[in-house]
Amino acid sequence: VQLVESGGAVVPPGGSLRLSCVGSGFAFSGSVLTWVRQTPLKGLEWVSSIYDESGNTWYNNAVKGRFTISKDNANSTLYLQMNNLETEDGDVYCCTSIERPEYGYTYSKAEAKRGYWGRGTQVTVSS
DSSP: OEEEEEOEEOOTTOOOOOEEEEEEESSSGGGGGEEEETTTTEEEEEEEOTTTTTTTEEEEETTTEEEEEEEEETTEEEEEEOOOOOOOOOEEEESSSSSSSSSBBBBHHHHHHHHOOOEEEEEOOOO
């Protein structure tokens, strides 16, 4: 099983980026898929999830209206379009096959051991 992220870069505040995550070795099209960001202060912070069966999407309030999650099942690729980036958005972004946290926006250590995870891609928002 592999999840490989790409698209991270250095962008100024107000800029945009699109992250990609290519999956292999598991049922990509039938899985819930999630973007998570690793922050020194907050740990593993949930960003957004997409549920394949329903097509429903869910967002952390901090990114709602600025980020858009989508997926291309034919190419086993998950995307995160990030617009109007803020300095606080700068983190390592990972994709994972687990759902949003059971409580709040931060994954517990036990939750973080579940499912499949990519290594992440660095997003830096700086002028």
